[in-house]
Amino acid sequence: MKTLFLAPTRNAVGLSSTALGLTRALERQGLKVAFLKPIAQTHEASTDDSVHFARTLAHLKTPDPISLSRAEEQLSHGAEEELMETVIALAREATGGGAATALADVLIVEGLALNERNVYAGALNASLARNLEASTVLVSSLSGVTAGGLADELEIAAQNYRRSDGGGLSGYVLNFAPPGLDFGTLMADLRTHSPLLASGELPLLGVVTESPALAAPRTLDVARWLGAEVINEGEAGLRRVTSTVVTARTVPRMAHLFQPGALVVTPGDREDVIMAAALSHLSGVPLAGLMFTSGSAPEDSIEKLCRASLTSSLPVMRVGTNSFGTASRLSRMDARVPHDDTDRMERMLDFIADRLDIVPLGARLRTPEVTGERRLPPSAFRYELIQRARAANKRIVLPEGDEPRTVRAAIRCAQKGIARPVLLATPERVRQVADGLGLTLPDGLEMIDPDTIRANYVAPMVELRKHKGLTAPQAEAQLEDTVVLGTMMLALDEVDGLVSGAVHTTANTVRPAMQLIKTAPGAALISSVFFMLMPEQVLVYGDAAINPNPNAEELADIAIQSADSAQAFGITPRIAMLSYSTGESGSGEDVEKVRVATSLIRQRRPDLMVDGPMQYDAASVLSVGRQKAPDSPVAGRATVFIFPDLNTGNTTYKAVQRAAGVIAVGPMLQGLRKPVNDLSRGALVDDIVYTIALTAIQAAQVAAQHADA
Known part of the structure; x- marks a missing residue:
C-alpha cells in the first residue's frame, strides 16, 4: 500500500477539496482508496469538513481525527512521538490493517491547512509525512502570486518533504487558476525560476481553474x-x-x-x-x-x-x-462548503478530479516495490513494537523490582497490555515506591518476594552448573542476586524473558545468562544491537555493548545476527561493515579484518546485502555513497551498521544519541537461547518499556522457532 500526503505551501490553497478530489480521481482508475485527516483542522466540536465528506460522498470508513486541542497539548509538552504513534494507529484503522494487510491500494492523508494561528503546522505536516512513510503532493494556489514567487514557494516546501534518499515527493497541484491562463508561459516561467520543476522531480499533477458556479453558496x-x-x-x-x-x-x-x-x-x-x-x-x-x-x-x-x-x-x-x-x-463569508450541501461538494470533487493528471502517480501506485524494502520511521517502529508485544502476551521478569523507573515501566506495561511484568521485590517495598511516585499499582501486576522463592532454585542451579563444581551453598549465595534469581526463572521456563540493567552493569546482566541460559544453537557468540530511532527511519547499530575487539570470524557472526534482528523487526537489512576507509582505499590490520569479515558474510549468507570496508558517511549519505562506492548496493542506503570494535560502536551510538537527540532502544542481546536484555543505567522509563516490548517479541520468536523444530 502507498501513502500520499497532501501538504499546503501556504494559507487558503484549497487543501481539503484537492485531497478529496484526488481520492475521487484515483478511485476512477480502479484503485481502492482510503482517506485520513489525522489531526482536526479547528477546535470546533463538529466533524471535520473533509472527514464528513469522505464519509458521506466517498462512503469511506474514515476514523475521527485527533482533536486539535489534544494535539496542541501534546506538542506543547514535548510529546510529539506519542502523537505520531496515535496517528499511525489511525492510519491502520483507515486502511483496515497494517502495511502488509491493508485493504486499500493507497491512503490519502490530508495535512493541516496553514493559517496565522497554527505556526507549528508546517513542521508538523513534515513530521506526519515522514512518520506515515508517505510521498508528498504539494498543494498551492495561483491566486496573488507571481511565477517567481510560486517557484520559490514550491522549492522551499519541497525541501521540507524530500527524504535523504532523494524520494518523498510525488508532485504538485495548482488551484485557483484565473480563466484564460496562458499555461505554456506559466510553466516556462516556473521552470526558469525552479531547478526542481525543470528537472521533473516534482511533476505537475493538475491546474484547477476558478469556478464561480462552484463557489456559489x-x-x-x-x-x-x-x-x-x-x-x-x-x-x-x-x-x-x-x-x-x-x-x-x-x-x-x-x-x-x-x-x-x-x-x-x-x-x-x-x-x-x-x-x-x-x-x-x-x-x-x-x-x-x-x-x-x-x-x-x-x-x-x-x-x-x-x-x-x-x-x-x-x-x-x-x-x-x-x-x-x-x-x-x-x-x-466563510468559503467552506456546509456539511449539508452535498450537491456543491459533489460537483466540486468531479470538477477537480477532471482536471488532475494522475498518470505520473498512477504507474507508480500500481507498480509493486521492486525490492520489497521499507524505510521504517521511528513512530511506526514503536507502534508496531507495542502491537506485536501485546499480541505475544509474554511474562517478563524484572529483577530490579523496586527501582523507581522499573516500577513505572512495569505499571505502564501492565496497564497497556504490553507484557505481563514480574517484579522481583517485596510487595511492601514496591507499594512504597509506587506511593512515593504518586502511582497506583494495577490489579494483576505480579510482585514476588525473592526470599520466598529462592530455595526453589538451589537444586536446579547446582544441576545446571555441576560441570563447574557448583555446590548448594555457593548456589544459594549467588541466588541472593535477583538477576541470577530471575535468570534461573527464565532457565526453567517460568518466565519468557528478562530485562535488567537500570542499576546493574552489563556484566551483571549478561554473565548469569551466559552461564545459565547459554547460546542459541548455531550461535558462536553473544552480541548486541541498538535500534537507533533516527528522524527518517530506524537504523541498527551492532555491536556497541558486548564484544570489545572481535576478530573477523566474530565480526561476521555479529553482522549476521544483527541483520536477522533487523529483519525480524521489519527493517530490510543492508549491512555496512564500517571502517576508516572505503573499498580498496585503505590498508592495515584493522581494515583487513573488516574486509575478511565482509567476505565471510557473503560466503555464509549470500542472501544478505553487505559491503565493506566502508566509512560511516559513505554508508549513510546517498551523495557520498555514490561518489565513494558508486556500484555498491549498500552505500548511502545502509540500515545495519556493524562497528569494528566496542570502542568505536559504543562511542558512536552515544555521540549520535546525545548530539542528535536520537532515542536508542537497547541494547538488545543476540545469540542467547532465551531473551535477556540489558538496560543503560541512564535508561528512561520509555526506554525500559520498549526494551520489555522487544524482549516479549523475542520470546515469541523463540517460541515459534521451537514450534517449527
Missing part, C-alpha cells in the same frame, strides 16, 4: 451566515448566490443586474426595488433571493401588491444591519 447558507430572519423560505435550499445587488441607484440603472443567482439587498422602503425584484421573479428570472436590511419591511400596500412573488419560491429574508454593513459581512 446556497441562499440558505447566506441566511445562516448573516443570522437572517427567513420571511419566506421558498427555494432557499436550492438557489445559489452568484452575485449581490446592493441597491444604491435607481432601478433603471441597475435592472440589468437582476440576473439569475442575484441576491438583492435593499432596505424595505425601496418600493421600486422590491417591485422590480417581484417582476423579475414573475418573468421567470430565478433570483437567489431578496434581503431586507436595517430590520425593515415594505409597506403593507406594496407587500400586498407583490404578495404573489414574496410568498412563492423566491426566498425573502431580513437582517438588522444596514445595506453597507450587510454587504461587508457578505464579502467575508
Whole structure:
C-alpha cells in the first residue's frame, strides 16, 4: 500500500477539496482508496469538513481525527512521538490493517491547512509525512502570486518533504487558476525560476481553474451566515448566490443586474426595488433571493401588491444591519462548503478530479516495490513494537523490582497490555515506591518476594552448573542476586524473558545468562544491537555493548545476527561493515579484518546485502555513497551498521544519541537461547518499556522457532 500526503505551501490553497478530489480521481482508475485527516483542522466540536465528506460522498470508513486541542497539548509538552504513534494507529484503522494487510491500494492523508494561528503546522505536516512513510503532493494556489514567487514557494516546501534518499515527493497541484491562463508561459516561467520543476522531480499533477458556479453558496447558507430572519423560505435550499445587488441607484440603472443567482439587498422602503425584484421573479428570472436590511419591511400596500412573488419560491429574508454593513459581512463569508450541501461538494470533487493528471502517480501506485524494502520511521517502529508485544502476551521478569523507573515501566506495561511484568521485590517495598511516585499499582501486576522463592532454585542451579563444581551453598549465595534469581526463572521456563540493567552493569546482566541460559544453537557468540530511532527511519547499530575487539570470524557472526534482528523487526537489512576507509582505499590490520569479515558474510549468507570496508558517511549519505562506492548496493542506503570494535560502536551510538537527540532502544542481546536484555543505567522509563516490548517479541520468536523444530 502507498501513502500520499497532501501538504499546503501556504494559507487558503484549497487543501481539503484537492485531497478529496484526488481520492475521487484515483478511485476512477480502479484503485481502492482510503482517506485520513489525522489531526482536526479547528477546535470546533463538529466533524471535520473533509472527514464528513469522505464519509458521506466517498462512503469511506474514515476514523475521527485527533482533536486539535489534544494535539496542541501534546506538542506543547514535548510529546510529539506519542502523537505520531496515535496517528499511525489511525492510519491502520483507515486502511483496515497494517502495511502488509491493508485493504486499500493507497491512503490519502490530508495535512493541516496553514493559517496565522497554527505556526507549528508546517513542521508538523513534515513530521506526519515522514512518520506515515508517505510521498508528498504539494498543494498551492495561483491566486496573488507571481511565477517567481510560486517557484520559490514550491522549492522551499519541497525541501521540507524530500527524504535523504532523494524520494518523498510525488508532485504538485495548482488551484485557483484565473480563466484564460496562458499555461505554456506559466510553466516556462516556473521552470526558469525552479531547478526542481525543470528537472521533473516534482511533476505537475493538475491546474484547477476558478469556478464561480462552484463557489456559489446556497441562499440558505447566506441566511445562516448573516443570522437572517427567513420571511419566506421558498427555494432557499436550492438557489445559489452568484452575485449581490446592493441597491444604491435607481432601478433603471441597475435592472440589468437582476440576473439569475442575484441576491438583492435593499432596505424595505425601496418600493421600486422590491417591485422590480417581484417582476423579475414573475418573468421567470430565478433570483437567489431578496434581503431586507436595517430590520425593515415594505409597506403593507406594496407587500400586498407583490404578495404573489414574496410568498412563492423566491426566498425573502431580513437582517438588522444596514445595506453597507450587510454587504461587508457578505464579502467575508466563510468559503467552506456546509456539511449539508452535498450537491456543491459533489460537483466540486468531479470538477477537480477532471482536471488532475494522475498518470505520473498512477504507474507508480500500481507498480509493486521492486525490492520489497521499507524505510521504517521511528513512530511506526514503536507502534508496531507495542502491537506485536501485546499480541505475544509474554511474562517478563524484572529483577530490579523496586527501582523507581522499573516500577513505572512495569505499571505502564501492565496497564497497556504490553507484557505481563514480574517484579522481583517485596510487595511492601514496591507499594512504597509506587506511593512515593504518586502511582497506583494495577490489579494483576505480579510482585514476588525473592526470599520466598529462592530455595526453589538451589537444586536446579547446582544441576545446571555441576560441570563447574557448583555446590548448594555457593548456589544459594549467588541466588541472593535477583538477576541470577530471575535468570534461573527464565532457565526453567517460568518466565519468557528478562530485562535488567537500570542499576546493574552489563556484566551483571549478561554473565548469569551466559552461564545459565547459554547460546542459541548455531550461535558462536553473544552480541548486541541498538535500534537507533533516527528522524527518517530506524537504523541498527551492532555491536556497541558486548564484544570489545572481535576478530573477523566474530565480526561476521555479529553482522549476521544483527541483520536477522533487523529483519525480524521489519527493517530490510543492508549491512555496512564500517571502517576508516572505503573499498580498496585503505590498508592495515584493522581494515583487513573488516574486509575478511565482509567476505565471510557473503560466503555464509549470500542472501544478505553487505559491503565493506566502508566509512560511516559513505554508508549513510546517498551523495557520498555514490561518489565513494558508486556500484555498491549498500552505500548511502545502509540500515545495519556493524562497528569494528566496542570502542568505536559504543562511542558512536552515544555521540549520535546525545548530539542528535536520537532515542536508542537497547541494547538488545543476540545469540542467547532465551531473551535477556540489558538496560543503560541512564535508561528512561520509555526506554525500559520498549526494551520489555522487544524482549516479549523475542520470546515469541523463540517460541515459534521451537514450534517449527
